[in-house]
Amino acid sequence: MQQPHGTTPDVPEDPVGEGADPGPGRPxxxxxxxxxxxxxxxxxxxxxxxxxxxxxxxxxxxxxxxxxxxxxxxxxxxxxxxxxxxxxxxxxxxxxxxxxAGPKLEQPLSLVSYTEGVRRQGRVPGRSLIGLDRRPAGQVLGGQLDIAADDPVWHLERVLLADDERVGLESTYVPVARFPALDREFDPDSSFYAYLRERLGVRFATAEEKIETVLATPREALLIGTPPALPMLLLHRLSRDTGGRPVERVRSLYRGDRFSFTTRLSGD
Structure with missing residues (x-):
């Protein structure tokens, strides 16, 4: 593609060929x-x-x-x-x-933990603890978790890792009254879903999830180690157990350049 400086390179009108298949994911x-x-x-x-x-x-x-x-x-x-x-x-x-770069991580849109999703792709999942603290739920979060606004919740914030590469940031909110020993029993480097399932016998039944694209805040970009201008995928999840009770409210921020999400659809 040697062209004189400042000129527009010649590009075929249809680089993939007349009627050719551009390949999956290509325009x-x-x-x-x-x-x-x-x-x-x-x-x-x-x-x-x-x-x-x-x-x-x-x-x-x-x-x-x-x-x-x-x-x-x-x-x-x-x-x-x-x-x-x-x-x-x-x-x-x-x-x-x-x-x-290697291929993007494909996280399933299902009631599967981040740990399980990453392991299925032959990668090593990890988490780095930012903080675990108690705070009042507030009106909005309290309403989502079916607790009073002044009831305390645990806020668990962790950086998500894949093969020691920082790929996301996760904030989890759960009622202190339901999980009073979280700060003593739970290993923040491990899977929270495995802790709920194996230690406490909590089983998830349903979840409401919303996905949107955002830019990270300066603090989030610093924690994840990305430029602030890098597009992020933001997931909001409210999970319920088999009895219909809210278990957790999760805000997960994933690097748009390292993650994609998959789901399986079927007809009625």
Missing amino acids: VRAGIPEHGRVPKYYAVKTELEALVDQLGEGGAVPTERDLAARYGVARETVRQALRELLLQGRLRRRGRGTVV
Whole structure:
């Protein structure tokens, strides 16, 4: 892709070929607009995607200077293309360089703990405790957990890990009256669901879950170790036991570049 500096590289109108299958997860016609004019950064990004496939997971990506020289574009153009691939999770930072990232973690949308979901993919789950404290439930949380506003709840906050990589932040709220010994009995590095199931005999039956995209706050970005501009997937969950009683209210923040969520649908 050698072009004179400052010119728009030539890109075929249909890079995947007439009628060709662009492959799962890839946009039809590789994202080329109908008028056929392609931004320079997108043309570079297309070239970089092919390079990423060649390098494989963990492969070191050339520097911005080298890529700019290779493709005959400005470094800012390369920077924008790299930025998009970082946000998509195709690349990740390692020290002062950039390497090809592995596949995203696929977390099932089901009553399965984070620990179980990560282990199913051959990764090692972990958690790092930020804090475990008591606080009044307040009106909104109290209403969700069917307790009074001034009743205390435990707030358990932990950084989520996969193979020692920070990938998310989880806040769990449960009534102190129902779990009075949580601060003494529970190992915060372990699965909370396993503790409820094996130690206390609590069984989950249903959950209401909502997913939205957000940007992390400066504090959250610092804890997870990501830039504040990185898109996040935010999950709100209210779980109930087999008797219909609320058990927990959970707020989970996952890195958008490292996570995707799956579910199985069926007809009536």
